[in-house]
Amino acid sequence: MDERSPDPPTRRLVLLAAAGIGVSRLVRPAAATPAAMEEAIRALVGEATVEHGKVKLELPPIVENGNTVPLTVTVDSPMNEADHVSGIHIFNEKNPQPYIASFDLGPRAGKAVVSTRVRLADSQQVVAIARLSDGSFWSDSADIVVTLAACAEG
Amino acid sequence: MARVLINLPARAKRGEIIEIKTLIAHPMETGYRVGPTGAAIPRDIINRFLCTYNGEEVFRAELFPAIAANPFIAFFTVATESGEIAFSWTDDHKETQTEVRQITVE
Numbered sequence: 001m002d003e004r005s006p007d008p009p010t011r012r013l014v015l016l017a018a019a020g021i022g023v024s025r026l027v028r029p030a031a032a033t034p035a036a037m038e039e040a041i042r043a044l045v046g047e048a049t050v051e052h053g054k055v056k057l058e059l060p061p062i063v064e065n066g067n068t069v070p071l072t073v074t075v076d077s078p079m080n081e082a083d084h085v086s087g088i089h090i091f092n093e094k095n096p097q098p099y100i101a102s103f104d105l106g107p108r109a110g111k112a113v114v115s116t117r118v119r120l121a122d123s124q125q126v127v128a129i130a131r132l133s134d135g136s137f138w139s140d141s142a143d144i145v146v147t148l149a150a151c152a153e154g
Numbered sequence: 155m156a157r158v159l160i161n162l163p164a165r166a167k168r169g170e171i172i173e174i175k176t177l178i179a180h181p182m183e184t185g186y187r188v189g190p191t192g193a194a195i196p197r198d199i200i201n202r203f204l205c206t207y208n209g210e211e212v213f214r215a216e217l218f219p220a221i222a223a224n225p226f227i228a229f230f231t232v233a234t235e236s237g238e239i240a241f242s243w244t245d246d247h248k249e250t251q252t253e254v255r256q257i258t259v260e
Contacts, residue, residue: 068222095220096186104214108207108232110171115228119184119220 032098034125037091040098041129044089045137050129055140057090057128066120066150071100075112075130075138085112087131094122095150119150156180158253160241165258166233174205174213175228178243178251184219200225202244208237233259 032040041050058072075085084107090100103114112130120126127141161175178200185197197219205213212231225243236259242252 092220096184097218097220099218100220101218102216103229104216105229106212108210108212108234109230110232111230113230115175115226116215117222117226119222 032093032095034093037093037098037127040091041127044129044131048135048137050137050139052139054132054138055128055130057126057140057142059126059142059144061143062145062147063120064147066122066146066148068117069120069144069146070115071118071126072113072115073128073130073140077112077130077132079107079110079112081107082133084133085109085130086133088112088114089129089131090118091127091129092118092120092124093126094124095120100126120144120146121149122146155251156243158241158251160253160255162239162255162257163233164256165260168233168235168259170233171230172233172257173228173230174239175226176203176205176241177224177226179224180243180245182217182219182221182223182225186219198246200243200245202242203227204242204244205229205231206240207231208235208239233257235259 054076056074063069073088077085085105088103091098092100100118101116105112123145125141125143127139129137129139131137157179159177163172166172180200183195183198187195189195199217199219201217203215213229215227217225236257238254239257240252240254242250244250
């Protein structure tokens with residue numbers, strides 16, 4: 001091995017670095033990650049543990065257009081004064097923000113079923129968490145493949 | 155005023171669980187898109203939805219930019235008595251649009 005100092009930056013390296021800066025400035029300011037979703041869920045549930053079950057998150061397994069994806073959350077609950085679902089929260093991994101929607105309901109709902117249409121920026125996992133009147137949290141997740149991502153034109 | 159579609163039964167039996175489907179025309183601009191000049195298009199979404207049954211809150215939603223344009227929300231409620239079911243949508247400019255539908259419970 002010779003003892004030469006590392007090569008001085010070549011013209012090519014300088015150009016690459018400049019291109020890198022250009023690209024990084026074009027990237028959108030915020031992008032949720034699985035860690036960001038984890039954090040958002042933690043902020044909702046606090047120290048409580050989130051159990052699997054009771055909740056059913058229905059999403060198509062594959063969609064062509066991420067701009068309108070039908071989504072239904074069903075929670076198995078008698079929905080009476082003593083035992084009901086008080087909230088349903090939906091999170092995602094890869095949109096710019098980890099939040100999708102939060103719904104507040106109560107015994108007047110009769111059935112803990114909510115449907116909406118969402119935007120998904122990429123193939124990813126979506127998580128639904130239900131908060132029950134006894135303070136427990138239950139969840140379900142679904143993986144979805146998105147062919148044409150929402151906000152692709154932006 | 156934005157166009158609104160609300161679907162709920164006009165009459166129901168007492169105690170029946172009815173489905174309510176709502177849709178409002180709104181672009182739900184995320185704030186992450188860039189316009190033709192390269193400037194970011196400012197965020198403009200409906201962030202709150204509220205449903206009251208004879209003045210009592212039965213359902214509420216907090217929406218984020220991840221909700222598709224023309225937000226569609228479907229949910230259930232128990233038909234307890236005849237009266238008014240009111241729906242209101244609030245956007246980022248704090249403007250609220252309210253629609254009222256009648257229901258007859260027998």
